[in-house]
Amino acid sequence: MVSSESLFSAKALKDAARKDLVRLLDSVQGKKSLVIDPSVSGPLSLIAEFSLLKEHGVDKIYHLQPTPADTGDARCLIYLCRPTLRNMQWIASQVQQNASNGKRIEYQLLFVPRRSVICEKLLEDEGVLGEIHIGEYELDIVPLDEDVLSLEVESAFKDIYVDGDTSCIYSLARALMKLQCMFGLIPRIVGKGAKAQMLFDLLMRMRRQLTATAAWKNVHDPFPSYCEFDSVLILDRSVDLITPMCTQLTYEGLIDEIFGIRTTFAEFDSSVLPSTAAPSTGSTSAGPSSSASAPPAQAPTKPRKVPLNSTDSIYQQLRDSNFTIVNGTLSQLAKRIHGDYEERHKAQTVTQIKNFIGKLGTLQVEHQSLRLHINVAERITKYTQDVQFNRRLDAEQSLVANLSQGIQLEYIEELICKQAPLSFTIRLLCLYSLVNGGVKPKHLDHLQREIVQTYGIEHLLTLQNLEKAGLLTRLESQKNGYPSIRKSLRLIVDDVDEQSPNDISFVYSGYAPISIRLVQVATTKSVGASSAPIHTATGVASAVASAAVSVTKNAAAVVTGASSITTTTTSTTTVTPATTINGNPAPSGGSGSANGSGSGPSHAVPGTATVVNQTVGWKGCDELIRAVPGATLEEVQIAKPGLLPARLKSQQKITLVVFIGGCTSTEISALRFLARNDPAGREYVVLTTHVLNGTRMISELSEKVDRS
Structure with missing residues (x-):
């Protein structure tokens, strides 16, 4: 969603x-031991x-x-934990x-x-x-990737929608203020959504407090x-509860469904993890096509957590794809890596040999990553070939x-x-x-x-x-x-092309997430191209299974042998702000910038019209x-009374999409698709309370009883 040339960088937040x-840590002198809440260890590792x-120290x-824990002779313990x-x-x-026990320990x-006062x-x-x-460590924003920021509060959905605890919304408001102070x-x-309005009200209150504090201290605008x-586009999870209940069909989504991804880490067992032995390149017969000269590798004996993010180039190419095309992508990657290894035979001069040695480390890392993802794809294949999986998928669609x-x-x-x-x-x-507006009381009582x-x-x-949620x-x-809603937002799309998708519905093989359709409406004033009759689910299930059958055959052999999504409007679109902040009238023109922000150079997509100065909002889609x-x-935020809104740092357009109550991996993939196909070059950054899927959502709402 964020290109390498983008102004926004999560590195500033991490630093x-x-x-x-x-x-x-330096405020505590001498050696110290850390006692970490398990829910904090994942974000801290990033x-x-x-x-x-x-x-x-x-x-x-x-x-x-x-x-x-047996802390031995530790003289200082620092507890790092959530306020529970x-x-x-x-x-x-x-x-x-x-x-x-007579131990004299300094505690922090x-x-x-x-x-927390409580x-x-x-x-x-x-x-x-x-x-x-007692102190606090404000680790409120955790950069999961360059385009994904999270509070990593896994209980956020239950806290907000079941327990009525809105402290997570307060934390989200603080995070937004932090971003505004930095960027x-x-x-x-x-x-x-109602929670979006609540978040906005908190944000405005915090801004007034911050401005008043700065004025009292005689400090310039903070x-x-x-x-x-x-x-910034704020979405209340209650607006779209349907999407998390559906089975995710992207590569990353299925990994999350089967293995579970927590704070970008997935835990794989020994049958999935590749052996640690790297391919030998010491002889002319070495490389990915030959392992006879290498000693037998020892397979890992226990599960290991593996990071899954954009630092893994293989995973970055696979994660947002529908699983039906993973086979072809793995084959292409395997052939490319094999070809790169074979270049060593063409190295004749010292310079050529030096160049090959220089990229050998990268090749070995890619080779190891490819082997991992081939094994993961094999496991997903078995899962998607299961009869019960296909029946569930058919029922969902x-x-x-x-x-x-x-029948369902x-x-x-x-x-x-x-x-x-x-x-x-x-x-x-x-x-x-959700799709029927409820269950008939007679049927619900029986099922309960x-x-x-x-x-x-x-x-x-x-x-x-x-029921509360x-x-x-x-x-x-x-x-x-x-x-x-299904008809107006065009949630069901027929003839989805997973190989070369032209609509966000590819992430669920025919169903477009309501949340991302709303983002599309706000930013492009469209819901994609016109669609044909309703897409049936039987074809989806069989396509996933049949495409998965050969996910690894070609790739493994090579490794061992080595409708438009944008609006069609041709006129300039400018939306005048309908409301103001603190009673100050919005400036005429209402583009959100003193310099005509958002009117930057358009990057036209072949076959589509150019959209100029498209203002983000609901105007025209009431x-x-x-x-x-x-x-x-x-709303429109005014920098100071009587002034135009803050100018954009460049003509580049970046929308911050905020999810209250969590978002799914497939929604992130759909946003990345929108960014890749936006004619104006708009980019998206996600800020969410946490990344969820339907299983974790239900697990969080399920009551646990200790039967021991």
Whole structure:
């Protein structure tokens, strides 16, 4: 989504987080040990490697657990954890136990991302508050990739929509303020959903407080005079609950569905991990086509976490593709790597040999990565060939297309009777409820009773949580808004070309995520090209399976042998802001920039029209947006009273897309597709509370009972 020439760089955020961490570590003299909340260790690993921690006095690292770790003769312990009551109880217990054992230890507690009064009160009640020095480490924005920023709060959806805890929205508002202080005040704010309005209100309050504080301290405007983002689009997850319930069909999405991706890391077992032996290049017969001279490699014996991000060039090419084309891509990559290895035979001069040796390290890394992804693709192939997978996929596609609803209800009951994994059953039931405006009370009561009897009494609370979140509801009236949304936003697309897609619906093989359609409407005033009749699901399931059969045959052999998405408007489009900030009227022209921001050079796509000065917003799409439930937000931020909005740093357009309650990998892939095909060269950066999928979403809402 963000090109190499883009002004925005996540490196600035990473460097700021590293600097803050180093400052906190250096504030404690001498050797120290870190005790880290497991939910923090993943984000921390993306910010600072162990060598950096060691340079600043960290001797050992432990995970926070109910029982105290054997810290040996450590004289200083630094706890780095989320502000939860459970963590505080564990810390208090460990401090008390160490005191009873006669250990004299200096304790420092760093809350991530901010301290909590309730947690401090619990420590006081336990009688250990005086023993602990308390601070905070503001690791609020974690750069997962150059175009993906996350708060990494995995409980965000449940906290907001079930428990009514909006502290995560407050953290998101702080993160947005931090971005604006670093990259400039964002001229246009567009949003959809009640929580989007709540986030905006918090953002405006924080801005007033920050401006008042700066004026009191006689400091200049805390925001830069330029801005690198031309707009921010805030999406409430409740606006689109359908998308997370569908099975993701991109390569990255299926890895997330099968293995799970947490903070860009996926855990693979020994059957997937390639051997560690690198290909030999010491003789003329060496290379990827020959391994006879190399010693037999020892296969890994235990699971290992592997980073999956843009630093892996092979993964970067595969991740956003529909899985049906992974076979061809792997074959092409294998042939290219094999050809690069074969160039060693052409090296005759010292210069040519030196050049080959110079790129040998990169080739070996790519070769190892290719072997990993071939193994991963083989595992995904087995998964997608399963009969039950194809039946579920067929049911999902039929539901979103409003086909054969009665048959799908029978299939859900069949899953319950067969004791299929609870997440599969609940996802399909919730999807049925969402696309039909609820489930008839008679059917819902029957299915709920079956679920409780099959999966356990504790899931009475799970079903209650689903109802609170709006995922599973009773059909109270015959009014159902989904069919009109499906038609107006063109959610179902026929004849999807996964090889050369021309619409965002390729990520679900025919279904376009509502959330990304809204982004498309706001930025391009279109919902893609006109479509043919509804795409059926049977073809989708069989296509995934049949294309997956040969995912690795050609690639493995080579390695071992070595409709437009943009608007068709031809006229200039300018939207005048409808509202103002702090009572200041928006300037006439309303382009969001003193210099006509957003009017930069257009990068026309062959066969499409050029869009000039397209302003991000809902203007001109009022009827379409009204079909989607939830409040609508469109505001213009003024730098100072009487002045035009902050000017863009360049003519480049970057939209910050904020997801409240999490987003899926496929939604990120769809945004990258929009960026690649935008005629005006618009780029997108994602800021989300966390990256989720349907299984993790249901798991978070499920009640756990300790049966030991």
